[in-house]
Amino acid sequence: MTPIISLSHVDYAYPNSETLALHDLSLTIEKGEWVAVIGHNGSGKSTFAKLLNYLLAPTKGEIKINDVIANEENMWTIRDMVGMVFQNPDNQFVGATVADDVAFGMENRGIVREEMIKRVDAALTEVQMMPFSDREPARLSGGQKQRVAIASVLALQPKILILDEATAMLDPKGRREMIALVRELKARMGSELTVISITHDIDEAASADRVMVINDGELIETGVPSDIFANAAQLRRFGLAVPFAEQLKEKLRQRGITVPDEYLTTEGLVTWLWQSISTK
Amino acid sequence: MFSNMIIGRYMPGNSWIHRLDARTKLVLSIAFIFVIFFANNVIGYVIATLFTLFAIMLTGLGVGVFIRGVRPLILLMLITTLLQLFFVQTGDVLVHWWFIKITTDGVINSIVVFVRFMLIIMFSTILTLTTQPLAVADGMESLLKPFKKLGLPVSELALMLSIALRFVPTLMDEAQSIMNAQRARGVRFNEGGLMTRIKSFVPLLIPLFVNAIKRAIELGDAMEARGYRGGDQRTKYRVLTWHMQDTIAVIGFIIFTVVLIATRWMM
Numbered sequence: 292m293t294p295i296i297s298l299s300h301v302d303y304a305y306p307n308s309e310t311l312a313l314h315d316l317s318l319t320i321e322k323g324e325w326v327a328v329i330g331h332n333g334s335g336k337s338t339f340a341k342l343l344n345y346l347l348a349p350t351k352g353e354i355k356i357n358d359v360i361a362n363e364e365n366m367w368t369i370r371d372m373v374g375m376v377f378q379n380p381d382n383q384f385v386g387a388t389v390a391d392d393v394a395f396g397m398e399n400r401g402i403v404r405e406e407m408i409k410r411v412d413a414a415l416t417e418v419q420m421m422p423f424s425d426r427e428p429a430r431l432s433g434g435q436k437q438r439v440a441i442a443s444v445l446a447l448q449p450k451i452l453i454l455d456e457a458t459a460m461l462d463p464k465g466r467r468e469m470i471a472l473v474r475e476l477k478a479r480m481g482s483e484l485t486v487i488s489i490t491h492d493i494d495e496a497a498s499a500d501r502v503m504v505i506n507d508g509e510l511i512e513t514g515v516p517s518d519i520f521a522n523a524a525q526l527r528r529f530g531l532a533v534p535f536a537e538q539l540k541e542k543l544r545q546r547g548i549t550v551p552d553e554y555l556t557t558e559g560l561v562t563w564l565w566q567s568i569s570t571k
Numbered sequence: 572m573f574s575n576m577i578i579g580r581y582m583p584g585n586s587w588i589h590r591l592d593a594r595t596k597l598v599l600s601i602a603f604i605f606v607i608f609f610a611n612n613v614i615g616y617v618i619a620t621l622f623t624l625f626a627i628m629l630t631g632l633g634v635g636v637f638i639r640g641v642r643p644l645i646l647l648m649l650i651t652t653l654l655q656l657f658f659v660q661t662g663d664v665l666v667h668w669w670f671i672k673i674t675t676d677g678v679i680n681s682i683v684v685f686v687r688f689m690l691i692i693m694f695s696t697i698l699t700l701t702t703q704p705l706a707v708a709d710g711m712e713s714l715l716k717p718f719k720k721l722g723l724p725v726s727e728l729a730l731m732l733s734i735a736l737r738f739v740p741t742l743m744d745e746a747q748s749i750m751n752a753q754r755a756r757g758v759r760f761n762e763g764g765l766m767t768r769i770k771s772f773v774p775l776l777i778p779l780f781v782n783a784i785k786r787a788i789e790l791g792d793a794m795e796a797r798g799y800r801g802g803d804q805r806t807k808y809r810v811l812t813w814h815m816q817d818t819i820a821v822i823g824f825i826i827f828t829v830v831l832i833a834t835r836w837m838m
């Protein structure tokens with residue numbers, strides 16, 4: 292395993308702000324990992340995402356992306372490697388049509404037109420938006436716009452895909468489709484694509500290989516989703532939502548029913564309930 | 572209130588005119604404004620009218636659409652026409668009543684101005700009705716390219732124009748929802764005198780501006796994240812291609828110009 296992202300002792304303070312948005316953050320993310328970053332509003336998780344793309348420069352400490360130090364000089368190399376999808380579907384749609392938007396990043400890099408056409412088609416096929424290629428953004432749903440945003444990133448063939456609360460403004464259906472799409476991409480590209488999802492959504496976080504909890508600018512917990520989500524008391528303490536299955540387990544426990552300690556998805560808990568009833 | 576606002580009212584279609592290159596349509600529409608001044612007698616204006624009607628026919632949209640296009644400007648046209656009628660004092664006097672004096676030259680001039688105005692508006696409407704706003708922006712960029720050497724940031728201006736066009740529907744939607752939200756709080760739009768009406772738009776405009784600035788900041792981040800840094804090394808995904816029909820259109824227009832000049836010596 293080789294680390295693709297490494298932070299050592301990173302501090303970040305917004306201009307005109309006394310307090311640090313991120314404090315002494317040190318972590319590594321392996322190539323091909325899918326990491327979910329969770330934390331309440333204002334915990335610093337979006338700041339973390341912006342540092343990885345050099346949209347913000349660390350106040351202190353060092354960030355390395357694929358062994359390239361993130362600084363002024365390397366910023367375009369960094370941005371070639373790190374693609375980002377933001378929260379608001381409308382405010383990241385630059386092109387006048389779907390195809391134009393996917394091409395925007397490539398135009399910036401001076402890629403020749405024949406290559407652009409090929410990559411636009413490939414990226415749109417990947418996110419199942421090919422039939423919409425000449426549509427204007429006003430005629431797309433939020434979920435479709437976000438899929439176009441993913442296509443725009445994929446067309447640049449990045450090593451890292453950052454989803455900065457990319458599902459937060461979508462309806463439940465759009466959200467499910469987005470998560471399914473990222474899962475698919477991850478399954479196909481394997482270790483060629485590292486995914487970092489900054490999220491509030493438990494389902495999105497539960498799909499990841501690893502979950503990091505950020506609270507008040509500090510990394511306080513990291514582990515596999517089942518370990519993180521099984522600790523309901525701690526999640527609550529950091530102002531985070533507890534998955535429904537965990538809430539139910541807690542209630543069952545209060546009634547004196549022995550429940551498994553490990554994290555279960557809603558479906559997993561349903562299966563467990565069926566089994567425990569039938570074996571009784 | 573936004574449904575009757577006409578911005579880039581492009582009418583999709585696949586006519587001969589629709590398929591013309593945006594640059595051709597841009598240049599010819601501008602050229603028409605100057606060429607029309609060659610007409611100085613009835614024959615000239617008849618030919619110019621026929622040429623305009625022929626171009627309208629080629630769009631396959633019907634004259635009705637074009638007349639509706641002229642309607643918002645009818646007041647301006649009438650004022651100009653009336654000015655001509657009352658202030659041109661040469662020629663034979665037709666009516667002389669109190670301080671109003673209408674002369675033959677005044678009548679002729681006002682008819683000429685009216686027809687000229689009408690033809691120019693109709694001809695430019697052909698451009699806006701048959702060309703997507705984005706294609707117009709692309710056409711302008713391409714035509715302004717020579718000015719790059721003079722330091723005019725042509726590609727940046729074109730990108731700004733295309734982003735502005737792309738955000739028109741987004742901001743219209745937003746204005747609509749802010750209006751609804753303010754109506755729910757008791758603001759009354761379109762009621763009362765002029766000042767009250769203007770004032771009632773303040774609670775619409777402030778949130779709209781604040782949000783537009785927020786959007787702009789986020790859009791800037793998104794553009795940077797995707798590697799935007801301006802400059803000339805950018806390539807273009809969308810290209811304009813010159814076809815045989817564009818050459819035909821230009822030749823047709825040149826013939827029209829020559830004929831129009833020739834009519835000057837016909838009467």
